[in-house]
Amino acid sequence: MSRLFLLFFLFITACGPLEEVFVEEDLLQRPQAKRCADCHAEIFKEWEKSRHAVAWKSEGFKRESENYTKTKCLSCHAPHQVDPQKKPALRVEFKEDGVSCVACHFKEETKAMHGPLEVWSPPHPSKRDLSYVKSGFCAGCHQETYKEWKMAKVEKSCQDCHMQSLGKRDLIQKFPFYYFHRAKPRHSHEFVSLIASAKDVRVSFKEGTLQVENVGVPHNLPTADQGDPRLYLIAKIRYVDGKTKSVRRVFSPQAGNPLPYKTPLSISIPNAEGVSFIEIKILRRLAWKKEKELILSKKIHAKSLYSQNGKRDLGGSQRAGRDIKR
Numbered sequence: 001m002s003r004l005f006l007l008f009f010l011f012i013t014a015c016g017p018l019e020e021v022f023v024e025e026d027l028l029q030r031p032q033a034k035r036c037a038d039c040h041a042e043i044f045k046e047w048e049k050s051r052h053a054v055a056w057k058s059e060g061f062k063r064e065s066e067n068y069t070k071t072k073c074l075s076c077h078a079p080h081q082v083d084p085q086k087k088p089a090l091r092v093e094f095k096e097d098g099v100s101c102v103a104c105h106f107k108e109e110t111k112a113m114h115g116p117l118e119v120w121s122p123p124h125p126s127k128r129d130l131s132y133v134k135s136g137f138c139a140g141c142h143q144e145t146y147k148e149w150k151m152a153k154v155e156k157s158c159q160d161c162h163m164q165s166l167g168k169r170d171l172i173q174k175f176p177f178y179y180f181h182r183a184k185p186r187h188s189h190e191f192v193s194l195i196a197s198a199k200d201v202r203v204s205f206k207e208g209t210l211q212v213e214n215v216g217v218p219h220n221l222p223t224a225d226q227g228d229p230r231l232y233l234i235a236k237i238r239y240v241d242g243k244t245k246s247v248r249r250v251f252s253p254q255a256g257n258p259l260p261y262k263t264p265l266s267i268s269i270p271n272a273e274g275v276s277f278i279e280i281k282i283l284r285r286l287a288w289k290k291e292k293e294l295i296l297s298k299k300i301h302a303k304s305l306y307s308q309n310g311k312r313d314l315g316g317s318q319r320a321g322r323d324i325k326r
């Protein structure tokens with residue numbers, strides 16, 4: 001018993017000096033992201049695939065910032081320090097790392113890595129900071145999107161959707177450190193763009209108009225502060241007399257007409273009374289991609305023009321009769 005106590009005592013007293021032995025000074029001198037990969041190899045691999053990693057090097061940004069000469073454009077694409085709700089200042093070193101590990105995690109005030117967890121990290125000081133799990137953390141840069149998200153009044157945060165949980169995993173992959181640490185909650189650092197699914201966009205044909213509503217994405221569809229992502233709607237109309245016509249619309253933040261959350265939009269259809277059916281396709285194009293991707297493809301029969309509910313209306317003459325009597 002007393003021997004165990006002695007061992008425990010030795011361990012406790014060793015902890016102080018031990019931390020000094022393992023501390024790696026350069027980690028607090030704002031190194032490149034790849035230095036963090038020495039221990040956080042998996043997180044680094046995810047981040048490398050993200051748009052944050054190319055925020056500075058991106059062809060689109062290089063062109064639109066006129067080869068980095070428009071100074072007001074630079075700070076969010078190579079930030080010094082990220083604080084909730086605050087537009088960041090421009091970083092001096094390693095701008096090619098874009099929105100980097102150090103920018104998001106290192107704080108000048110504490111000279112420590114801030115993050116969502118309580119950890120023991122001898123190579124560098126760490127501090128638990130719960131602002132990391134809130135949408136406000138993203139708000140200094142994704143300013144417009146954050147405002148839209150706030151209006152949507154949903155529970156899910158940006159992180160819930162764009163930094164999905166990976167369950168419990170090791171934060172570090174370096175020998176011998178991983179022996180001292182247990183698996184902890186991890187979140188994907190790929191910052192995936194995601195894509196709306198067919199159930200996120202409701203399309204119906206009522207009273208001669210096509211109604212389009214973003215019912216699933218709790219910010220504008222598409223959303224952007226600076227980029228030019230687009231949503232395309234193509235409606236091929238077939239009339240009872242065999243004639244066809246197509247109606248096209250482009251929705252984008254740049255044009256000022258994206259689809260807000262839960263606010264239906266009407267598109268009038270010419271000669272609506274003569275419509276047989278409409279084939280609808282909705283596609284999107286991200287700001288940094290050339291290709292369009294399909295979100296929804298749907299065929300709506302004109303029957304629904306005269307009823308609130310297409311399915312129930314089948315064999316509905318009886319019902320209609322009853323309704324009249326009442």
Ligand code: HEC
Nearest residue numbers: 058060061064065072073076141142224225226227287288
């Ligand atoms: C307040 C922070 C902020 C500032 C300032 C800023 N951007 Fe961005 N930029 C973003 C964010 C966030 C995105 C991600 C998508 C979006 O919301 O537009 C982005 C995306 C982009 C994209 C699309 C992605 C790509 O790589 O092609 C371009 C182009 C771009 N910005 C150019 C600019 C230009 C030009 C300026 C200056 C006029 C500028 N940005 C200033 C935050 C900012």
Ligand code: HEC
Nearest residue numbers: 036039101105113115116117119121123126127128171181
């Ligand atoms: C020599 C190894 C090593 C290097 C290099 C390293 N770290 Fe760590 N880091 C650790 C250890 C150990 C932990 C704690 C792991 C655990 O508890 O499972 C940690 C934890 C963290 C945490 C979690 C903090 C929290 O409270 O949630 C963050 C954030 C972090 N590191 C950021 C960085 C960044 C950014 C870099 C690059 C500048 C970096 N680390 C480089 C070893 C390292």
Ligand code: HEC
Nearest residue numbers: 051055058076077079082137138141158159162191192193
């Ligand atoms: C320091 C500014 C900054 C912060 C903070 C920031 N971002 Fe970004 N984000 C950007 C920039 C700039 C881009 C565009 C990069 C590019 O494509 O050139 C971007 C792109 C993205 C994209 C890809 C968008 C697309 O068009 O495909 C997603 C998703 C994203 N960020 C989510 C988040 C989330 C979630 C958070 C908060 C946890 C966050 N960002 C915090 C600056 C920031």
Ligand code: HEC
Nearest residue numbers: 036040043044047099100101104116132133159185186187
């Ligand atoms: C755009 C800002 C941003 C960038 C860039 C970024 N992180 Fe994070 N990181 C976060 C946020 C936000 C969380 C908290 C996620 C949550 O808990 O929902 C986090 C969580 C973590 C954690 C805790 C474990 C986890 O997965 O939740 C570690 C460790 C970490 N980051 C290290 C890194 C390293 C290393 C890099 C670079 C390779 C990096 N981060 C790049 C914002 C960022």
Ligand code: HEC
Nearest residue numbers: 135138142145146149156157158161194195196222223284
């Ligand atoms: C309920 C999940 C959810 C939440 C919460 C959420 N998003 Fe999204 N976000 C999506 C989906 C789905 C898309 C893909 C839309 C599409 O098809 O283009 C998306 C797309 C984006 C894009 C790419 C541009 C676009 O419209 O395609 C950015 C940037 C973005 N989100 C940022 C954010 C930020 C910042 C927050 C928090 C303020 C946030 N998102 C909250 C689901 C979510």
